[in-house]
Amino acid sequence: MGINHWPEGERPREKLLNLGAQALSDAELLAIFLRVGVQGRSAVDLARDLLSAFGGLRQLLEADQVRFCEAHGLGNAKYAQLQATLELSRRHLASQLARGNxxxxxxxxxxxxxxxxxxxxxxxxxxxxxxxxxxxxxxxxxxxxxxxxxxxxxxxxxxxxxxxxxxxxxxxxxxxxxxxxxxxxxxxxxxxxxxxxxxxxxxxxxxxxxxxxxxxxxxxxxxx
CATH class of the missing domain: 3.40.140.10 (Cytidine Deaminase, domain 2)
Incomplete structure (x- = not known):
């Protein structure tokens, strides 16, 4: 069953909007990033599969391009999107530091x-x-x-x-x-x-x- 058929309170995106990002599991956060799953697997299912295959969220986020793109449900577009997201996070940290002592x-x-x-x-x-x-x-x-x-x-x-x-x-x-x-x-x-x-x-x-x-x-x- 696709995520759009889940109860609204259990859908990752709605859960984030209602409770904040900190309330979501690694798999739920990754599912929002993925947006869609693959045939027979919802985005959350795919996220859990990927976390298991890579050994955790950090290993997935720091995987090189070749290994990342070889994973089922990923590819160059997702890799580019992820790198942009990570760089935005680093720049946000830098801007926070730049504003203060x-x-x-x-x-x-x-x-x-x-x-x-x-x-x-x-x-x-x-x-x-x-x-x-x-x-x-x-x-x-x-x-x-x-x-x-x-x-x-x-x-x-x-x-x-x-x-x-x-x-x-x-x-x-x-x-x-x-x-x-x-x-x-x-x-x-x-x-x-x-x-x-x-x-x-x-x-x-x-x-x-x-x-x-x-x-x-x-x-x-x-x-x-």
């Missing part, structure tokens, strides 16, 4: 950095450049590395901070290994960056390490 929203900063870096299969080092009121000027990835390392040059970070007129920075990099615990090398490069940027009166406010499911803050541990 980054230090006043540590959870939002963590969420934003996680959305940018947790799915990467290689190591990246990025910087949030901030103005005198700690509002975001720009987020930029400055260095890219292999699976387990990235070369970080303090001179390049300082140069970019001066170009953007930044008064402070928040550093971030990911650990593709899935372990967010900072290494001794992470702590050493943080100290080098603090020293280099201090010469130009640019403060390092924090350094975040992002893995598959966790974000560790140097500031919370008293390391910056």
């Amino acid at each position: 980054a230090l006043m929203s540590p959870a939002l900063v963590k969420h934003y950095l996680s959305s940018q870096m947790r799915h990467l299969g290689h190591e990246e080092f990025a910087v949030l450049f901030l103005d005198t009121q700690h509002r975001i000027i720009r987020y930029e990835t400055l260095f890219r590395g292999t699976l387990d390392s990235a070369s970080v040059y303090p001179r390049e970070v300082a140069k970019r901070a001066l170009e953007l007129g930044a008064a402070a920075v928040i550093l971030a990099h990911n650990h593709p290994s899935g372990v967010a615990e900072p290494s001794d090398a992470d702590r050493r490069i943080t100290e080098r960056l603090k020293e280099a940027l201090a010469l130009f009166e640019v403060r390092v406010l924090d350094h975040f390490v992002v893995d598959d499911g966790e974000v560790v803050s140097f500031a919370e541990r008293g390391w910056v």
Whole structure:
């Protein structure tokens, strides 16, 4: 039986409008995104099948184009639609940060950095450049590395901070290994960056390490 024949209170779209998106299950939210099912399967049935096949919602959302498009009921159009939706979400987080003091929203900063870096299969080092009121000027990835390392040059970070007129920075990099615990090398490069940027009166406010499911803050541990 198609969703349009379900009781109105059980239809995902009507349920969302009446109760809010948070009231829906992963399958119901995905069904709204899919809009239609396939022969013999409603959109909700198809959503459940896909979640099972991919191993969960996150794995589905972060699947590469080839694997995503090979799944029954999906394709290039859905992949493009999904990527646009995910990018809108990232830009919405960025706009929320840009409107306020980054230090006043540590959870939002963590969420934003996680959305940018947790799915990467290689190591990246990025910087949030901030103005005198700690509002975001720009987020930029400055260095890219292999699976387990990235070369970080303090001179390049300082140069970019001066170009953007930044008064402070928040550093971030990911650990593709899935372990967010900072290494001794992470702590050493943080100290080098603090020293280099201090010469130009640019403060390092924090350094975040992002893995598959966790974000560790140097500031919370008293390391910056």
